[in-house]
Amino acid sequence: MTSTDSADPLSQPPHPHPSSNGRGAPPRRRGEGLRIALLYNLAQNAPALGGDAPADALDELDTQKNVEAYAAALRAAGHTVFPMEGDVSLAARLRRLRVDVAFNTCEGYVGDSREAQVPALLEMLGIPYTAAAVLGLSLTLDKAMTKRVLAYHGLPTPRFQEFFTADDPLDPTLRFPLFIKPNREGTGKGITGKSIVNSQAELRHYVGYLLKHYRQSVLVEEYIDGRDLTCGLVGNLATAALNAPIPLDALRSKDGVGVDYAGVHFFPISEVDYTVYEPGTEPVYSNRLKVELADRYRGLCPAPLAEDVAVEIRRLTLETFRRTQSVDVCRVDFRLDRQSGPHAQPQILEINSLPGLTPISDLTLCAEAEGWSHADLIVAVMNAAIGRHRLTPKANGKAAGRATRAAQVAPGPVVESSFQPSLSAPSSVSAGDFHVSHSQSRFARQS
Structure with missing residues (x-):
């Protein structure tokens, strides 16, 4: 496939049904799909845990x-799929x-860069893959290092x-209350009601607990009493937009x-609705809420936000996406300070x-x-990678050696935002009329 400015495969969002809307990867008829290795890590295949392993140790793994x-x-989209465990036998298979x-x-x-292990193996074998590469995954698994990168870019x-x-x-400049969590975990692992501390004694007690049981450094940050928000996207920035200023009007929802903006699709921003939980429940999106109480979860989606705040969240999501060398898909978590009013500056927690x-x-x-199915999302992520790697459906086992890593998201200049935090109320803000929930408590709500 040749690439020109007018036919950039990254210039449009990878919508799952391109034949119906003219966007995304080319439509594929059955029999013209790719040979896809579906790689996963099942909780049931995890190595034996030590006696001091925490109860949530396996909650990030799949079923x-x-x-x-x-x-x-993937099969419904016309591909041939080979599911396989991402373990030490993967290379031979x-x-x-x-x-x-x-x-x-x-x-x-296991390991400090566990999310990057399989991608590193795939690169050694010359096999393209979905989502972030080795550097991006190593960086974003490390929450403290990610925050250093974010702070560097303002x-x-x-x-x-x-x-x-x-x-x-x-650090004497940090102010209580503080929030504590393991530095390299997801799915709320290690996050409990004890994560919010108001004294040095509470701080050192819980830091010691996490160090002992999670065997990794611990992130301590200033706690923001406010709203939990998340913004996700799928796709990749078009080549012309990699380093270009972001026109904020283009991030407004119509x-x-x-x-849709320059090759990526932003999903509606969602907010955790804590009113569904019993009084006294921890005011943070903890592991208990994601796993034990998964059947109680309700999200306000779209979140009831002033549009200038929503635009700022999308801008910060896109900036975080490209600063961390993420590709194809991501989700960025935010807190919005309750004390600063409806126009508070969103604070990035992690990507x-x-x-x-x-x-x-x-x-x-x-x-x-916004009407997508789970299958639509999976196919959109796959289409994003297909476009980024410039794969064609006729490759059939030979594309891996020929595929080039095209249009990787590269660092660019920080885009100046016109967002101005204010304590004034918006003229009209209504709660999102779509509540998302699920009743399958046997599954972890994986981050």
Whole structure:
């Protein structure tokens, strides 16, 4: 496939049904699809845990039912799918199968860069894959390092400190209350009601607990008492937009839901609705809320936000996406300070460059809020990677060696925002009329 400015495969969002709307990857008839390795890590296949492992140690890993849902979506799009565990035997199996591309959902079992292990192997084998590459996944798994990158680029994120021992001196510029969580985990692992601390004694007690049981550094940041919001996108920036200023008017929603801009599609912004939980429930999106109380979850989607705040959240999502070298798909989590009014400056908490894609993951629920199905989301992620790698459906096992990594998201200049935090109330803000929820509590609501 040749590439020109007028036919840039990244110039339009990878909508799942291009034949109906003229956008995204070319439509594929059955029999013309790609050979796809569907890679996953199942909780049931995890290595044996030590006696001091926390109860939520496996909550980020997948289930067989989720894998079947991914496979069904890809097969329905005309692809041949080979599901396989992303373990130490993966290289030999991939050599035998000669696949065109991998759909990667592997979280990894152990290691400081566990999410990047399978992508590194795929690169050694010359196999293109979905979602962020080795550097992006290594960076974004490390919350403290991600915040350093965000701060370097002038993007708003709560002030923080990384703890390596419970006795590390506390940065005197940090102000209580503080919020504590493991530095390299997802799905709310290690986040409980005890994560919010108001004294040095509480701080050191919980930091010590996390260091012992999670065996990694601990992130301590200033706690924002406010609203939990998340914004997801799928696609890749068109080449011409990689380093171009972002026109803020282009990020305004015309219908209150999703927004298309320069090759990416923003899903509606979602907010955690804490009113569905019992009084006294921790005011944070904890592991307990994501797993044990998953059947109680309700999101306000689209979130009831002033449009200038929604635009700022989309801008920050896109900036975080490209600063961290994420591709194809991501979800960025925010807090909005309740005390600063409806026009408060959104604060970036973290980015999920390998976001959960299960039928009840946050990103899926955001997509469903504008009429997408779970299968639509899976196919859109796949189409984003197909366009980025410039794969063709006739590759059939030979494309892996020929595929070039095209139009990677590269660092660009920080875009100046016209967003002005204000304490004045918006002229009209109404609650989102779409509530997303799910009743399958046996599944973790993976981040």
